[in-house]
Amino acid sequence: MENFTYFTPTKVIFGRDAEKQIGSILKEQGCKKVLLHYGGSSASRSGLLNRIEVILLQSGISFLSLGGVKPNPRLSLVHEGINLCKSSGVDFILAIGGGSVIDSAKAIGYGVANEGEVWDFYEKKRTPAACLPVGAILTIAAAGSEMSNSSVITNENGWLKRGCNADVSRCKFAIMNPELTFTLPEYQTACGCVDIMMHTMERYFNQAENMELTDGISEALMRDVMKHAKILKRDPTDYNARAEVMWASSLSHNGLTGCGTDGGDFASHQIEHELGGMFDVAHGAGLAAIWGSWARYVYQENPLRFAKFAVNVHNIPSSTDLEDLTEEEIDSLALAGIKAMENFYHSIDMPTSLTELGISVTDEQIQELAEKCSFGQTRTVGIVKKLDKQDVIQIYQNAR
Numbered sequence: 001m002e003n004f005t006y007f008t009p010t011k012v013i014f015g016r017d018a019e020k021q022i023g024s025i026l027k028e029q030g031c032k033k034v035l036l037h038y039g040g041s042s043a044s045r046s047g048l049l050n051r052i053e054v055i056l057l058q059s060g061i062s063f064l065s066l067g068g069v070k071p072n073p074r075l076s077l078v079h080e081g082i083n084l085c086k087s088s089g090v091d092f093i094l095a096i097g098g099g100s101v102i103d104s105a106k107a108i109g110y111g112v113a114n115e116g117e118v119w120d121f122y123e124k125k126r127t128p129a130a131c132l133p134v135g136a137i138l139t140i141a142a143a144g145s146e147m148s149n150s151s152v153i154t155n156e157n158g159w160l161k162r163g164c165n166a167d168v169s170r171c172k173f174a175i176m177n178p179e180l181t182f183t184l185p186e187y188q189t190a191c192g193c194v195d196i197m198m199h200t201m202e203r204y205f206n207q208a209e210n211m212e213l214t215d216g217i218s219e220a221l222m223r224d225v226m227k228h229a230k231i232l233k234r235d236p237t238d239y240n241a242r243a244e245v246m247w248a249s250s251l252s253h254n255g256l257t258g259c260g261t262d263g264g265d266f267a268s269h270q271i272e273h274e275l276g277g278m279f280d281v282a283h284g285a286g287l288a289a290i291w292g293s294w295a296r297y298v299y300q301e302n303p304l305r306f307a308k309f310a311v312n313v314h315n316i317p318s319s320t321d322l323e324d325l326t327e328e329e330i331d332s333l334a335l336a337g338i339k340a341m342e343n344f345y346h347s348i349d350m351p352t353s354l355t356e357l358g359i360s361v362t363d364e365q366i367q368e369l370a371e372k373c374s375f376g377q378t379r380t381v382g383i384v385k386k387l388d389k390q391d392v393i394q395i396y397q398n399a400r
């Protein structure tokens with residue numbers, strides 16, 4: 001078991017009507033002027049935005065608004081938000097939405113609290129020393145940004161999608177009412193479930209010694225999400241299924257499923273982020289499209305772990321304890337687990353190839369994607385197998 005630091009400072013207010021507490025929660029934060037930050041139209045269509053504005057007015061909390069965050073949130077709106085906050089004296093950002101809105105809020109928070117160009121933090125030229133406090137009212141269970149230390153932004157100049165991880169950006173609070181996710185389109189629900197699975201799988205597939213408790217938590221979380229994703233396909237307003245998936249979204253990305261491991265792989269995420277940057281695909285769907293190709297490319301580096309995934313997550317029977325199996329038996333279990341995962345993705349109408357994702361990627365584009373993913377061949381990605389540009393090219397090609 002590796003040493004670890006587990007830091008989850010976000011206060012969680014979970015359940016029906018949770019958002020009604022927003023007035024008192026913001027007062028607890030002692031803020032004077034709040035920026036309401038939100039996406040395209042879902043929060044106003046559902047009436048949520050209006051309800052929050054009414055509560056803030058009744059609570060005497062001064063606020064202004066900036067909507068229009070796109071999925072794969074853009075740097076240009078972040079700049080707009082930074083200027084708005086600075087000129088209006090905003091001292092708290094309330095993100096109403098999903099990962100894109102929360103990530104945009106964190107980026108604005110960095111830009112206000114630090115000197116200089118905010119994109120520097122995403123290019124890893126500098127580390128943010130501070131962030132304006134951010135809180136979230138979550139409307140989609142997916143990215144886990146409500147409890148993670150991460151923000152992912154797309155720079156339209158070059159269509160680069162880059163992440164910045166810093167604990168200073170962790171949300172002060174996350175309001176999670178599963179009912180707020182009832183209005184999600186089926187596709188977005190499924191994309192979210194993939195992302196939750198992947199945040200756990202990226203940590204589960206590692207090269208560390210076994211950490212039984214963490215593995216057990218991860219395996220239970222993955223079984224739980226698959227079960228409830230299927231229920232939500234039949235009944236999007238099943239409260240308990242929405243609640244299970246919503247809580248899983250936070251636990252899958254707040255660090256819990258990485259405790260005592262080597263930090264996990266995250267190559268699929270890095271490979272997908274380039275697809276998001278170039279083709280503007282939904283993050284979860286992009287992950288589903290690439291994962292099988294990644295898994296088949298790397299599983300022989302740690303076949304026992306893939307076999308464990310097959311048995312403990314996908315209930316594929318094993319004739320005996322894994323330790324007593326032959327190499328061939330482990331290999332075949334590992335491959336069966338990968339197939340079972342792809343079958344699950346298909347069962348919720350998620351793609352398992354780039355073609356199914358709806359994009360046709362040329363050889364030249366693959367070169368460009370891999371060049372960007374390897375930061376101009378200056379880094380490798382992944383831990384199960386460290387992948388350089390040529391490996392990443394192969395994974396994109398095999399995913400077509």
Ligand code: NZQ
Nearest residue numbers: 039040041042071072098099100139142145148150183184
């Ligand atoms: O823009 P609106 O109209 O609000 O519509 C959104 C958007 O089109 C819609 N939506 C959200 N809540 C809804 C709703 N529609 C109906 N009813 C509701 N209740 O859903 C669409 C997707 O929203 P988005 O916020 O983009 O989804 P998600 O939470 O999946 O976030 C994806 C972004 O997060 C990044 C991804 O790369 C992507 O940019 N990630 C952030 C992470 C983090 N900060 O920790 C980790 C992840 O790995 C991920 O990279």
Ligand code: ZN
Nearest residue numbers: 143195269283
């Ligand atoms: Zn993700």
